[in-house]
Amino acid sequence: MGKFKISYGLILFTLLMVFLFVPVIQEWGGVFPVKPLKGVFEPTPKPEMSFDNYKSNTYQAQIEKYVSENFGMREPVIRLYNQYVWSAYNKTYCHFIVPGKDGYLYYALAVNEHYGLELPKHYKSNEEAMKDADTELRQMNKLRHVLKDYGIEFVAFIAPDKPEVYPEYLPRRDADTNSIHLTDYFSRRMDEIGFPYINMTDWFVKMRDTASFPIFPKTDSHWRYSAIYGYDSLFRFINALDGEAKFPNIHIGPPTAYESDKLEGDEETLNLIFRIRDDKTKYKSDITVETDTTQRKPKVLFIGDSFIWSLGEFMPAREIMADREIWFYNNTAYVDFDNKTVSVKEIDRLSHILNADYVVFYSVGHQWWEATYGFAKDALLQLCVSDSLFEASVTDYANRFRDMEGNDDLTEEELRKNMAWMLRNDPELISGLDGEEMPTIRNTERIEEALGINRIRNDKDWLNALSFYAVQHDMSTDEALREEAQRIAQGKSPLRDEIVIDTVAYIQMKKQQIMEQWRQIPEMTKMVQEKAQKRGLPFEVMLEKDIQWVLDRQAEEGKLFQ
């Protein structure tokens, strides 16, 4: 024992101390290669310590959170525990994923919706939910009516939920049988009022037993390969409407199975050590698009959820559409095929809407309680209500509500702000948009301007010149387009005549602009930092190299100025 204390005791204790310092060493030096964790999360910024935040304990809480997201060897220890709870209990800490039977993964909200447990979280009763749905549908219908005046079709698309297609693998829940399913209600009401829509659920449920491929992958809550048939049905459905632009005919080849090691979808976000299953089979098809030079291809604006992403992956979207824009949850706009993102609030929404031939609201079944993520009411305001009418309505409601209890303490400005918020939230309070009748009022001046913007947008040289002008003057392209449209409307000479594009200067300015943008995005900075570390380059050099690559690619595709 005495000898042991000197030799093995010392060795083991030294090893223990080394072990305790491994996370710190890894954090500082990145000694061991680790597989990064997947999934979306809001990274905690490193908190700055001050006497106040220390005294109030906020610094301690923030640094604990920051450390939990950044300590060395975090990735393998989390994967180890995730693997344990998955293998032993069929459980995951990824809160939006629910494991079903036999390794099937489902989206948590979709499971709740299937069992009738989701709607009661948002509404006190079925009646309240149906009332909200009726309001939304009425606004959607009004918007459709207005858009038709400008040759634009507004349609709805209900994507299938995995629990409806594969209910047998669902985890057990105590269902609320009294709760309605809003997709059923929306479908019935859209049938009643003649709103054009397509509900893919029943068709996919029927297809599951005959198809040679899975309708949903076992480990993803989104459709993947099968989405091809969903989009094809949507295009055919739209072609049957009266629109001028038509989707070309698409021929889908037979599904081909292939092997791929790449983890996809929800399984990736579980952050396990081992794969859920060894089956690496994936599917693809050769898709041929019939070329018809006499037929104009459509420009489509999609508003909705993640069920649109498979479009870009499985279909040659550029061959099918002249332009494709996605407003993801009516929040982030993917403004061209390159998935350039910008906040929907920041773009000139009216001109973007009026640039489309078709506006498609698409959403998977369980998210229909949020239809249309505020798009319908906002678009109605943009199209129908001029600034002066809106201000007059604000004044009108401010006068009506000024003496109401609770408003006594508000300043005039606060009261007007509240009224403006109320009207944006419920545009049908504005005279001309109210009632069951279709709106007759129009925001004529802004619509003219937006149409003018779109004329410029569709002229490539003109758009390039304005993109250059925008970078030169540190403004967005949309702002430059609007300035140009206003000049033309006022009878002034267009900016285009004065702009001489200096490509070298443009690239330099663009580089600076992108650099500043990327520095503002923590995920982007982290990604570049990791890449720089891997390649042994300074961060600045890596950043410049990456931006140069992006610009080169844009130049190759003739999109440098967009």
Place this chain on the structure above:
Amino acid sequence: MVFSSNIFLLYFMPIFFLVYFILPKKVRNYFLLLASLVFYAWGAPEFIIHLIVSVIANFYLVRWMNKTEKPGLKKLLCGISIAISIGLLFYFKYGNFTMQNINSVLAWFHAEPLQWTKILLPIGISFFSFQSVTYTLDTYRKVNEPMQRLSDYMLYIVMFPQLIAGPIVRYCDIADQIRNRESLYTDRLHGFYRFVIGLCKKILIADVIGFQVDQILGPSNYDVLTSAQLADIANKIATIDSTSAWIAIFAFTFQIYFDFAGYSDMAIGLGRMMGFKFPENFDNPYVSTTISEFWRRWHQTFSVFIKNYLYFPLGGSRVKTEARKYFNLWFCFLISGLWHGAAWNFVVYGALQGIFICADKLFLKKFNERLGRIPSVFFTFLIIVLTRCFFRIERIDLSWMFIKRLFAFEFAPFHFGDNPHLYVTMIIAAFFSFFTLSKFGLKVQDKVYFTEYNRRQHIIAFVISILAFIFCLGALNASGFSPFIYFRF
């Protein structure tokens, strides 16, 4: 700072031990004191000054008390010292509760309520206040000489392993170790193994169960809840089915044991790494055959404190009448209940424990003996489980409502597959709670906790501890961070 936090596990602990063991022995205590102050100041920045000032005041008061020959002055100084410790405890812990009740009475008489700014409870105040009291009284009773150095006394009070949740270390138990202790490599390794055992109890058992208990019963600390959240909890309790109710209260019974015993293991382990031998705090309380035995096994250092510093001064069992003896017992448990929290539910909890203790003396113990060992263990455990309702649910009306739901016999079907992680963890918790009912279990426990290991056993324990530590770190960060229950007391 808490032991099951990333800051402690990844930075504080490694850096502390590295520096501590590099430093020469004579300065280690100073470093330990500095680290302890940092440890406390990290979690309770607003109270560190209170702590330091009260410790300094006590140190000099007790020294003066020890020096003076005048019995009256001695008594007075002893009283002042205790009043400082207990006064601070009363002000911070019971100030809000007292004012709330005074205002309730005033409201009953339609009088204006008294103005009072709500005060925050400093973590660990109940523990370090009690340690101050033991120091004062042990010195007063001449059990030990007072400390000669302020730094030593301060270290006794604020030493980080036991500062915020015990064990309550009596001055007489640790006085010699502060100046003179040895930490062999095997002690350091044993200490680490013990720390990891505690960490596993906390993170892999108590936190897993606790998360589910919160899902069923809502959060435990009602002070921070809005009235809407409270109404939601009341609604949950009113409509809970009996199956869920029993699962929840059994789960909580295991949660609180593994949470608190886990913390004590960690404190004892950290102390041992530095050469301290802290008293044990738990001795398999759920294998008790009577409620009296349970309280000898549960939070032992607290029970000893109450016995020595409250029960005996009240006269203990050497009193004139039987009624007074039972009153003394019952009163001690009433105070124990109140120590756990400044709310009426804790008073009821303490009073109930007191009643069962008296019942034990009167007839229950005999009844249990007749039942036999195993049935009496489960009967006692059932009493513990039921009284825990008043511990977990911080409103008496809701606790009562919950008990009614337990016995409403409206059972919903049980599905193991709905939450296998919870049920398996509860089975593991039950297994280890009752493991020492067998001789084999006792033997294993003694081997793991209290005997020296040979080389092979050390290597095995070392590897298991390292793996368990990694596993706990994964659990802590995969499932989120949760504070310890006993810090509130």
